[in-house]
Amino acid sequence: MWMSNLPPFLPFFVAALLVLVTRGYLRSIILIATPLLGGLHLWFDVQPFVPMVATDTLVTAKELSSTANILGYTLEFMRVDKLSLLFGYLFHIAALMAIIFALHVRDTTQQVASLLYAGSAIGAVFAGDLITLFLFWEGLALSSVFLIWARGTERATRSGIRYLIFQVISGVLLLAGALIYYDQNGTMAFNYIGLEGAAGWLIFLAFGVKCAFPLLHSWLVDAYPEATTTGSVFLSAFSTKLAVYALARGYPGTELLIYIGATMACFPIFYAVIENDLRRVLTYSMINQLGFMVVGIGIGTALALNGAVAHAFAHVIYKSLLFMSMGAVLFRVGNINGSDLGGLYKSMPWTATFCIIGAASISAFPLFSGFVAKSLIMSAALEDGYNIIWLMLLFAAAGVFHHAGIKIPYFAFFHHDSGIRTQEAPTNMLIAMTIAAALCLFIGMQPQYLYALLPWQLDYWPYDVSHVLAQLQILFFSALAFVWLNKRNMYPPELHSTNLDVDWLYRKLLPATGKSSINLLNSFNTLSLSVVRRTANSVKKVFRANSLSQYHLSESWPTGSMVLWIGIMLGGYLVMNAWF
Amino acid sequence: MDNKHNNDKTYFFDNPRNVSLLLRVFYVLCGILFAADFIVHRHTVHPWESFPGFYALYGFVACVLLVIIAKEIRKVLMRKEDYYDVDE
Numbered sequence: 028m029w030m031s032n033l034p035p036f037l038p039f040f041v042a043a044l045l046v047l048v049t050r051g052y053l054r055s056i057i058l059i060a061t062p063l064l065g066g067l068h069l070w071f072d073v074q075p076f077v078p079m080v081a082t083d084t085l086v087t088a089k090e091l092s093s094t095a096n097i098l099g100y101t102l103e104f105m106r107v108d109k110l111s112l113l114f115g116y117l118f119h120i121a122a123l124m125a126i127i128f129a130l131h132v133r134d135t136t137q138q139v140a141s142l143l144y145a146g147s148a149i150g151a152v153f154a155g156d157l158i159t160l161f162l163f164w165e166g167l168a169l170s171s172v173f174l175i176w177a178r179g180t181e182r183a184t185r186s187g188i189r190y191l192i193f194q195v196i197s198g199v200l201l202l203a204g205a206l207i208y209y210d211q212n213g214t215m216a217f218n219y220i221g222l223e224g225a226a227g228w229l230i231f232l233a234f235g236v237k238c239a240f241p242l243l244h245s246w247l248v249d250a251y252p253e254a255t256t257t258g259s260v261f262l263s264a265f266s267t268k269l270a271v272y273a274l275a276r277g278y279p280g281t282e283l284l285i286y287i288g289a290t291m292a293c294f295p296i297f298y299a300v301i302e303n304d305l306r307r308v309l310t311y312s313m314i315n316q317l318g319f320m321v322v323g324i325g326i327g328t329a330l331a332l333n334g335a336v337a338h339a340f341a342h343v344i345y346k347s348l349l350f351m352s353m354g355a356v357l358f359r360v361g362n363i364n365g366s367d368l369g370g371l372y373k374s375m376p377w378t379a380t381f382c383i384i385g386a387a388s389i390s391a392f393p394l395f396s397g398f399v400a401k402s403l404i405m406s407a408a409l410e411d412g413y414n415i416i417w418l419m420l421l422f423a424a425a426g427v428f429h430h431a432g433i434k435i436p437y438f439a440f441f442h443h444d445s446g447i448r449t450q451e452a453p454t455n456m457l458i459a460m461t462i463a464a465a466l467c468l469f470i471g472m473q474p475q476y477l478y479a480l481l482p483w484q485l486d487y488w489p490y491d492v493s494h495v496l497a498q499l500q501i502l503f504f505s506a507l508a509f510v511w512l513n514k515r516n517m518y519p520p521e522l523h524s525t526n527l528d529v530d531w532l533y534r535k536l537l538p539a540t541g542k543s544s545i546n547l548l549n550s551f552n553t554l555s556l557s558v559v560r561r562t563a564n565s566v567k568k569v570f571r572a573n574s575l576s577q578y579h580l581s582e583s584w585p586t587g588s589m590v591l592w593i594g595i596m597l598g599g600y601l602v603m604n605a606w607f
Numbered sequence: 608m609d610n611k612h613n614n615d616k617t618y619f620f621d622n623p624r625n626v627s628l629l630l631r632v633f634y635v636l637c638g639i640l641f642a643a644d645f646i647v648h649r650h651t652v653h654p655w656e657s658f659p660g661f662y663a664l665y666g667f668v669a670c671v672l673l674v675i676i677a678k679e680i681r682k683v684l685m686r687k688e689d690y691y692d693v694d695e
Contacts (some may be wrong), residue, residue: 182692300677301685373618409652417653425669441620493649497656500640501666507637508670510630519678525690526681534691 034104035073035115035153036163038065039122039146043139058126058138062145066119073115075108102162103155106217109482113336114152114272116480118145120466121264121343128351128459129257140173141261148265152272156215157205157230160273164201164237167266168194174258175250183253189530190250193243194266197236204229220277231278238270238321239314241290245530247314248298252306252363256354259306263313263350264343271320271339280327288325289419292318296426298528303521305363305435306353309346312389312431315423316342322420323404326411329483334403337481341388341396341470348385348463349435352378355452355460356439365434365521370444378452379440381460388467390432390502391424393495396467399474402489402498425505432502433509438521637663 042061046054095102122145129141147166154160168191175187208226209215220227239247251262278284295311295318302308316338323335355378356371357363372379384395391397401424408417451457470477478485512518619625644659651657 296673297677297680300674301681372620406652414653421665422669422673425666426673429670429673444621491650492647493651496640496643496647496649497662500644500660500662503633503637503640504663504666505670506633508667508674510633512671512674517678518674519681522685523688525686525688527684527686 032105033068034150035065035069035119036104036146036150039142039149043142043146046138046142047135054138055130058130058142059123061142062119062122062126065149066116066123069112069115069119073107073112075112100158101156102159103216104150104159105153106155107153109480110272110276110336111152113340113480113482114268115149117268117340117343118149118152118265121145121347122149122261124344124347124351124459124463125257125260125264127462128260128354128456130455131453132255132257134177136173137177137255137258140170140177141258143170144174144261144265148269151269155217157201157208157217158215160217161198161202161205164233165195165198167269168198171262171266174261175254177258178253178255180253186250186253189533190246193236193246197233200229200236201233204231204233217276219279222278222281222283231281234270234273234277235287237266238274238317239267239291240287240321241294242529244291244295244314245528248307248310248528249530251310251313252304256358260347260350260354263309263346267313267317268339268343271317271324271335274321274324275332275335279324279332281325284321284325285413285416286325288318288321288323289416289423290318291315291321292423293419293426296423296430298526299426299430300434301519301524301526303364303366303524305365305368305439306350306357308365308430308435309349309353312427313346315427316346316389318423319401319404319420322416323407326404326407326413328407328411329485330403330410330487331407333478333481333483333485333487334400334407337403337477338397338400340477340480341400341467344463344466344470345385345388345396348381348460348467349389349431351456351460351463352382352385353435353439355456358456359449359452360447364523365438366523368439368445368447369442370440371447371449372440373444374447374449375440375451377457378460379436381457381464382436382440384464384467386432386436388471390428391498392471392502393490393498394468394471396470398498399471399477399489402494403487406487421501425501428502428505429509433506
């Protein structure tokens with residue numbers, strides 16, 4: 028078979044240039060053709076060289092020869108193994124769906140930025156060394172921020188700046204870690220890194236910022252809901268899942284990840300229940316889903332790692348679908364607050380149906396994509412005896428159904444009738460949602476095709492009676508809880524509100540501390556000045572009262588006073604001499 | 608889902624009888640699923656799994672707790688919508 032060594036990111040970067048000089052239909056064709064042809068090329072012409080073996084010693088496949096020399100350093104653009112290929116396919120699919128969804132947009136900045144963004148993500152996935160990874164890592168940050176700024180609101184601008192600061196910090200940590208890593212190991216190859224030494228921790232932290240680890244997650248929930256209707260679909264697909272890929276490559280079997288992941292799976296669901304902005308609800312549930320993947324990477328067995336990447340694959344598609352359905356609502360209604368919506372199934376029945384398919388997938392209903400992926404991670408946690416973690420994940424699974432599976436479709440499309448009457452989403456949006464929904468169902472019903480793509484050896488089938496029954500029970504009784512709470516009026520109403528999160532630290536506390544410390548310094552300054560002035564004044568007064576004051580220096584320069592002072596100085600000198 | 612009777616603007620969920628019918632079907636399904644635990648033999652990895660009704664109870668209790676705790680959290684964390692937009 029013909030082996031291609033065309034780096035898959037390149038078509039995206041070239042297309043970004045072409046988009047700049049074209050318009051109209053030609054531009055649309057370029058936009059769609061790029062991920063479509065790129066993906067087909069990847070599928071047919073690029074094969075992994077070496078199958079992945081063992082679990083936490085990731086043997087790298089022999090690289091294809093696609094390198095570039097910059098300042099004597101060789102950049103490795105084409106490391107192809109089953110792990111990078113899987114994410115390569117995924118990012119092409121995600122890019123295609125998002126591009127179709129955004130096809131009505133007439134905004135060159137957004138179109139160029141989204142191509143560069145998708146291209147950078149794909150470039151990073153195939154990066155064979157840490158410097159190449161770093162370059163694309165920064166590429167992601169710099170291109171994606173325009174999808175936030177393109178919203179054009181004051182909030183979006185500020186949020187975008189905070190987003191960029193986090194992303195750049197992540198990049199700097201990665202570069203610093205990479206340099207130390209090179210110093211210690213004499214190689215820049217991006218393989219298993221592990222938490223050893225400063226390099227390991229720095230790179231871990233860099234990945235952690237991008238993966239929205241707890242306390243480092245606020246950029247995600249801050250920025251994604253502020254992006255444009257189409258921008259958030261792109262954003263939801265790439266950055267965080269690239270981080271999952273990087274963790275799976277660099278830190279499989281790192282036990283710390285299990286606890287980080289379990290925390291990520293649990294804490295955001297509380298926020299999601301009380302959040303009003305439905306796109307922000309989706310970002311919280313995204314952290315929850317990332318938590319499952321991180322746990323899988325932490326467990327590090329073949330089953331768990333396969334679960335993590337399979338879940339990433341399924342997640343990108345259903346999360347895109349959910350962001351698309353909410354984007355369509357925002358596009359038509361101009362508002363995405365749960366408190367103001369309701370009854371939209373009447374005017375947007377297709378969007379509502381697609382949203383329900385996405386919701387069923389994220390909730391891991393049997394026959395939908397989330398089920399076949401999440402089951403791998405749950406089974407791995409049980410088999411390896413992580414009982415508490417398993418219970419936490421079970422809680423998170425019930426919780427995600429509660430807020431993403433029920434709350435999102437319920438408050439947007441059903442609930443009480445808000446009186447809003449609008450149109451169904453534009454055709455291009457409906458096509459994109461159809462593709463995503465079809466994939467959710469296909470993966471859910473025919474998981475063997477996804478399983479065949481998974482990097483590690485897998486012998487698993489999710490559809491057995493015990494498993495399906497358990498999942499249905501947990502989901503139906505979660506729904507029952509929702510119904511019961513609603514009937515008893517115990518369900519928290521959707522309210523116009525902001526909920527404090529970690530970003531409070533740097534959006535309120537830090538500026539307030541800064542302001543008050545400046546005030547404090549100011550008042551200290553005035554106080555000390557007045558003390559000095561008052562002392563000086565009183566000394567002056569005492570001095571003036573004295574008869575010697577007529578010899579006051581520099582008032583006039585009588586010779587007598589000069590003689591007096593010289594006398595005093597000589598005398599002092601004599602005394603000092605005698606002393607020492 | 609959306610039985611549209613085009614022009615007279617009554618939709619499926621506008622009729623309370625449809626809603627209560629749907630809910631009744633849902634309750635019956637819940638009952639069947641709960642009963643299944645006593646009939647179906649389940650492969651279990653963990654001893655808790657073989658406790659009848661474990662998943663059903665866990666799901667229900669988890670979600671009720673989730674909502675109750677979230678409501679308490681709201682008392683501490685909730686601010687006005689423009690909280691970050693205005694300087695104090």
